[in-house]
Amino acid sequence: MIDLSVDIAGVKLANPLMTASGTCGYADEYADFVDLSGLGAFVTKSITPAPRPGNDYPRIVETRAGLLNAIGLANIGLEAFCAEKIPLLERLGVPVFVNVAGASIAEYVSVIERLDDIEVVSGVELNISCPNVAEGGIQFGTDREQVAKITAAARKACRNKILIVKLSPNVTDITAPARAAVESGADALSLVNTFSAMVIDIETRKPVLANRTGGLSGPAIRPIAVYMVHRVWTEVAKDAGVPIIGMGGLQSTRDAIEFLLAGATGLAVGTATFVNPACLTEIRDGIAEYLEAHNHSSITEIIGTVR
Amino acid sequence: MSSSQNTQSLAEPRARGVFTACVLSNDPLCPKHYRIRLGMKNFPPSHPGQFVNIQCTGCRGRGVCDHADAQALTWSQTPRPRHPTGPETIGRIPLLRRPFSLAGRRDMTDGTVELDILYRVVGPGTNWLCQRKTGDEIDLLGPLGNGFAIREDKPLAAVIGGGTGIGPMIYLAESLSSAGRDVKAFAGARTVSALPLTEEQKGFFEITTDDGSLGQAGMVHEAFAQWLERDRTAEMVVYACGPEPMMKAVADICTPSGIECQLAMERHMACGMGVCQGCAIKVKTDEPPGWMFKLVCKDGPVFDAGELVWE
């Protein structure tokens, strides 16, 4: 029997596979297509204090080997989430991480405080790729000091849950925000979020997305994501004992092994689930086969072992 | 059409899923349009207006079931392909599945199902699709979205299709007729060589072409309006699918007369399953600012004309 279980800062996962925020709904939207109880953990869409309608249409455009999106954090808001989705999450039978977003530190804190008493929630994932409206719109995630501030504030509010900080890759040196998050109390890091990008319609000469720019996901970003996971693992996370949830273009067993070797303990799949939601459990089984074929008895034996 | 009815509990039987379909035939109807007939071992109940998401990439090998007769199909026992752990191969192009409306369904006595899709070749995905041969296998996810609402209280239905939007109208007209309802069907295209109908189907539709090369010259909504003025007899419901200006024109004819009008809308989609929030469409609400977003894949694709905010 191959042991696929991993430990994310004290939360025991049966296997490393999880949903990437915003790509698998709030709870059981994929239940017709994949046995969600076979996941390691479920990560929800970003939740903000009030409901958000999101950006104008068009919100998505496919690129070569990638997907550009500007959804604009459309979500039902904290109260509706607690009333309608928490009961569904309770039935999944796997640890739940709720992704949290906001336009100011106070907004993040208000959501975290509410989630902190909800039993089914095992952890909070901070989406810091949002502009800090209160401080002139600088993205939390691209500024070291903002990362430190928001992580420290979240840490205080998050007493009973683990705190995962999801890093934005839109920085020159990914280890800088990673270090800031770890020093300010993050229990785990997840990376990467989407890369800022743009597609222009050459006939109308306008950007395709109504928001003009969006975030790139999918296989096109995978090698950069693997690189960032590896750097953060070797330069920050390994010594600090902070696990990494790796994501970005993960599409197959091969890609999953690559992220594990680079230093990821958890694995999240986003864009690839749009094509086949069951890839979450197919990849899980593929990892077990790989480990068996390479004479390993536990997944932890290969984490961060790239030579 | 409410969003809550889509939230299925975990224990209920699966109303949709990923299926392997076998190509029974894939023939051009006109230079740009094809009709593909797919054979399936089984498929959940579906309704006109619903769609399926096809993975227009890769090929599940040929010749697994190379007879065009659904009764004689031998079904592939090969499991869905595993994710390879070998060296990275050329990326999947196109990356995402492509949505297509169902254009017909036949349930066979042995439980197998035939589905029709009518499609126009516009890019890499549809180009891949038009190259599939009889016997090829296709990966299909569905059925997705909500179909047209059937109105038991309205004895007459007008069905209006424009261009590629004729596909779902064939399925709708067929199921309304076989339920014994009175159907008046209209189909419009730019020109006769862009009209995606078989010779047999042409007899069922009142045809218009912009250039008059077949049927009445002009736009399909004009033919509908003329008929409405002349022959409207009973309480009726109008269904339409086609280019947005055509659907808006139909809505503008129906709404002032208080005629119920259901439209099948289109938006670019990433998932089709209600998770990505990509396919937003504006609908009216009573609360400020007077509109909200719904999702075409989950709350639609069929919407009541009166509900839509046209842009």
Ligand SMILES: Cc1cc2nc3c(=O)[nH]c(=O)nc-3n(C[C@H](O)[C@H](O)[C@H](O)COP(=O)(O)OP(=O)(O)OC[C@H]3O[C@@H](n4cnc5c(N)ncnc54)[C@H](O)[C@@H]3O)c2cc1C
């Ligand atoms: C609910 C729904 C039902 C549909 N039913 C049918 C159908 O029955 N028959 C049919 O031929 N087509 C249908 N379409 C449109 C079809 O999905 C697109 O033509 C197809 O995705 C194009 O893929 P491609 O790779 O060939 O071209 P791409 O290169 O992806 O696109 C080529 C052109 O098609 C447009 N396009 C791409 N994706 C979509 C999309 N999702 N919706 C609308 N336009 C798009 C692009 O803007 C571009 O102009 C439907 C779309 C939706 C949303």
Ligand SMILES: Cc1cc2nc3c(=O)[nH]c(=O)nc-3n(C[C@H](O)[C@H](O)[C@H](O)COP(=O)(O)O)c2cc1C
């Ligand atoms: C349509 C879409 C919506 C997303 N929404 C969110 C979100 O609400 N919060 C968040 O932290 N990340 C969001 N993401 C980013 C993903 O969680 C993930 O970090 C990214 O897509 C990279 O993984 P992938 O290539 O496997 O998709 C979204 C991505 C996509 C494609």
Ligand code: FES
């Ligand atoms: S296409 Fe993803 S929500 Fe509609």
